[in-house]
Amino acid sequence: MYAFKYHRAKSVAGASGAVAKNPDAKLLAGGQSLVAAMKLRLAHPEELVDLGAIKELAGIKVTANTVTIGAMTRHAEVAASAEVKKAIPALASLVESIGDRQVRNMGTLGGSIANNDPAADYPAGLVGLAATVNTNKRKIGADDFFTGMYETVLEPGEVITSVAFPVPKRAAYMKFKNPASRFAIVGVFVADTGSGVRVAVTGAAPVVFRVAEMEKALAAKFAPESVASIKVSADGLNSDLHAKADYRAHLITVMARRAVESALHTR
Numbered sequence: 001m002y003a004f005k006y007h008r009a010k011s012v013a014g015a016s017g018a019v020a021k022n023p024d025a026k027l028l029a030g031g032q033s034l035v036a037a038m039k040l041r042l043a044h045p046e047e048l049v050d051l052g053a054i055k056e057l058a059g060i061k062v063t064a065n066t067v068t069i070g071a072m073t074r075h076a077e078v079a080a081s082a083e084v085k086k087a088i089p090a091l092a093s094l095v096e097s098i099g100d101r102q103v104r105n106m107g108t109l110g111g112s113i114a115n116n117d118p119a120a121d122y123p124a125g126l127v128g129l130a131a132t133v134n135t136n137k138r139k140i141g142a143d144d145f146f147t148g149m150y151e152t153v154l155e156p157g158e159v160i161t162s163v164a165f166p167v168p169k170r171a172a173y174m175k176f177k178n179p180a181s182r183f184a185i186v187g188v189f190v191a192d193t194g195s196g197v198r199v200a201v202t203g204a205a206p207v208v209f210r211v212a213e214m215e216k217a218l219a220a221k222f223a224p225e226s227v228a229s230i231k232v233s234a235d236g237l238n239s240d241l242h243a244k245a246d247y248r249a250h251l252i253t254v255m256a257r258r259a260v261e262s263a264l265h266t267r
């Protein structure tokens, strides 16, 4: 590690102003990605602006139609929330599957989606549920938020404040995980929203994506057999020591089928 300035922000406006005025400053949430990147010298911010003391960024609000989670809400709190489990059990179970206890106790929703690791779980939940990302400047639909590997539409000085997840009719998330990190080799979130079906895939490609053919088939009949023979092309999928592209393509169909089965049994 090397020397850097540390600033504990007291408000969202203060945090936003501090990173806007210094291009070498970074927001700090739970440090689960950022501090690790700094230790490896992959990131070397001159200043860290800690969001941890801004109370309004943490917490969960549930209404009949929406679950709103503050950006600084730790994964452990979302996974344990009785209200989230009741409203969107698929979301609670997705968050429960993230990393290990230490990671879930420190990692946050805002940090996860701002970082946009291609194997992260939350992006599938956001896109699958057609969530809205609220920042200090605007509202962004999940379909428009994730733009590439570790890239989002966030601008300098823009702070994620919360994410609003519409409550679906039924949904489920299935992940084939890396046994060491528990990141998704392939994760598929399927949601029957009441006004359509959404299928979002993480881990398989540089950025989360939807599978239109599966969505169409499931809208016609929400059943595992509707997706069982739909094959996703391996072109452009990730290929690494954990899984080759054609294996990931195969896993998308398997995880989608299992997610539909699970959604039928949950709600």
Ligand SMILES: Cc1cc2nc3c(=O)[nH]c(=O)nc-3n(C[C@H](O)[C@H](O)[C@H](O)COP(=O)(O)OP(=O)(O)OC[C@H]3O[C@@H](n4cnc5c(N)ncnc54)[C@H](O)[C@@H]3O)c2cc1C
Binding pocket: 026, 027, 028, 029, 030, 031, 032, 033, 034, 035, 036, 051, 071, 072, 075, 097, 098, 099, 100, 103, 106, 107, 108, 109, 110, 111, 112, 114, 115, 119, 120, 121, 122, 154, 158, 159, 160, 161, 181, 182, 183, 184
């Ligand atoms: C061992 C290990 C295993 C893991 N396994 C999984 C897994 O299975 N699945 C999974 O999905 N994830 C996994 N993670 C990632 C983890 O879930 C964290 O959410 C993720 O690392 C982000 O960490 P953080 O919330 O502490 O954010 P930080 O590391 O503090 O920040 C990450 C980035 O987000 C920016 N940022 C933070 N908050 C905001 C905000 N409110 N607005 C704008 N920008 C912001 C920061 O500037 C930084 O660039 C794992 C991590 C580790 C270390």
